[in-house]
Amino acid sequence: MxxxxxxxxxxxxxxxxxxxxxxxxxxxxxxxxxxxxxxxxxxxxxxxxxxxxxxxxxxxxxxxxxxxxxxxxxxxxPDGEVVIDTRQVIKNDPRLTDKQRKALIDVYDSYVGD
Amino acid sequence: MxxxxxxxxxxxxxxxxxxxxxxxxxxxxxxxxxxxxxxxxxxxxxxxxxxxxxxxxxxxxxxxxxxxxxxxxxxxxPDGEVVIDTRQVIKNDPRLTDKQRKALIDVYDSYVGD
DNA sequence: GCATTTTGCTAACTGTAGTTAGCATACTTG
DNA sequence: CAAGTATGCTAACTACAGTTAGCAAAATGC
Missing domain, CATH: 1.10.260.40 (lambda repressor-like DNA-binding domains)
Structure with a gap:
């Protein structure tokens, strides 16, 4: 802001x-x-x-x-860096099925602590 | 729009x-x-x-x-789809350790078949 | 089963985004 | 010089963003 x-x-x-x-x-x-x-x-x-x-x-x-x-x-x-939301990217990856997206996000969440 | x-x-x-x-x-x-x-x-x-x-x-x-x-x-x-490389995003996620990044990418690769 | 809590929504309301009508001043032109 | 035009702004107005109070139905817990 x-x-x-x-x-x-x-x-x-x-x-x-x-x-x-x-x-x-x-x-x-x-x-x-x-x-x-x-x-x-x-x-x-x-x-x-x-x-x-x-x-x-x-x-x-x-x-x-x-x-x-x-x-x-x-x-x-900032210096051309774009902060990208990993969770969102996984959700939107067309190469994954819904199940795979969910699984990957669960793993991600377990790492990140959410 | x-x-x-x-x-x-x-x-x-x-x-x-x-x-x-x-x-x-x-x-x-x-x-x-x-x-x-x-x-x-x-x-x-x-x-x-x-x-x-x-x-x-x-x-x-x-x-x-x-x-x-x-x-x-x-x-x-612009130009329609900018394909966001999920792999790259995971690699660059500051919330993950190196190990976690590798593990997540391995899972991703197993799904995508690369 | 019943009381309580949660849920998504409706209706009435307040505050303000955005417009119209018009003003005073400055500038341009014949 | 006077008439016309351009400029930025004010005040009153309309439309709607966003909130509060409260409802009916569904879910929860004892």
């Missing part, structure tokens, strides 16, 4: 917009949201949904993931 | 909960959200914020990113 995701987000969005030399209304139009709402978001008055953030990303022509990080929705990847 | 993110999400969350053999109330308590709300989410009646999804992830002991994909917040890895 960012120390202060809402202020961080708004500041970041405003910076991106200014760098792109776009007005608040231009970005709002391109994003398909109301310009007063974008203004409120930039000033940290409102906390937008991920869907709105996706739309803003489109309006600013930047990746949604970048914005999510500032919004506290995603952790920034 | 998933074809139907809301239904997909609810179905997915219910499946995960049932797999974990937890009641709706148990997950809601662990997530710190109201149980009627979790029920509504599972049945596709409400669209939760990313923050709620993070909380549910915690309650289910699964990664938030998995949930985000089903909620349409994150894309699944």
């Amino acid at each position: 960012s120390p202060n995701p809402v202020t961080d987000l708004g500041t970041y969005l405003k910076e991106q917009r200014q760098q792109a030399q776009l007005s608040l209304r231009q970005v709002a139009d391109r994003a398909g949201i109301s310009n007063p709402y974008l203004s409120q978001i930039e000033r940290g008055l409102k906390r937008p949904s991920a869907e709105i953030l996706q739309a803003i990303a489109k309006g600013l022509a930047i990746s949604a993931e970048q914005i999510y990080v500032h919004a506290g929705i995603l952790e920034a990847a | 998933s074809p139907n993110p809301v239904t997909d999400l609810g179905t997915y969350l219910k499946e995960q909960r049932q797999q974990a053999q937890l009641s709706l109330r148990q997950v809601a308590d662990r997530a710190g959200i109201s149980n009627p709300y979790l029920s509504q989410i599972e049945r596709g009646l409400k669209r939760p914020s990313a923050e709620i999804l993070q909380a549910i992830a915690k309650g289910l002991a699964i990664s938030a990113e998995q949930i985000y994909v089903h909620a349409g917040i994150l894309e699944a890895a």
Whole structure:
């Protein structure tokens, strides 16, 4: 989590917009949201949904993931490391039967202590 | 975007909960959200914020990113399937000792036939 | 069998995300 | 200079996210 995701987000969005030399209304139009709402978001008055953030990303022509990080929705990847949930990976492995998945997870759990 | 993110999400969350053999109330308590709300989410009646999804992830002991994909917040890895190598994931799991990793991989290999 | 607890859900409610109408100010153009 | 346009914002509003109180049914334990 960012120390202060809402202020961080708004500041970041405003910076991106200014760098792109776009007005608040231009970005709002391109994003398909109301310009007063974008203004409120930039000033940290409102906390937008991920869907709105996706739309803003489109309006600013930047990746949604970048914005999510500032919004506290995603952790920034530390040095490209992705923390992967082993249990989940086993569950989703198409090469295993349901029984095998369960068995493997039971073994895993016995090791990990869950 | 998933074809139907809301239904997909609810179905997915219910499946995960049932797999974990937890009641709706148990997950809601662990997530710190109201149980009627979790029920509504599972049945596709409400669209939760990313923050709620993070909380549910915690309650289910699964990664938030998995949930985000089903909620349409994150894309699944582009170019269709990114095959996650279960073997590699086990090898890299910091919760396991070397011995445990080897043992788990041996079991996996016996199932998969490699 | 019965009392108690657990379970998932409904209905009413509160708080706020997101929009519309419109304002004041700054900028542009003829 | 005046009219028109662009800009960021305010206030009032609607829709819905998320909660509380409580119900019926199922499960549990004595």
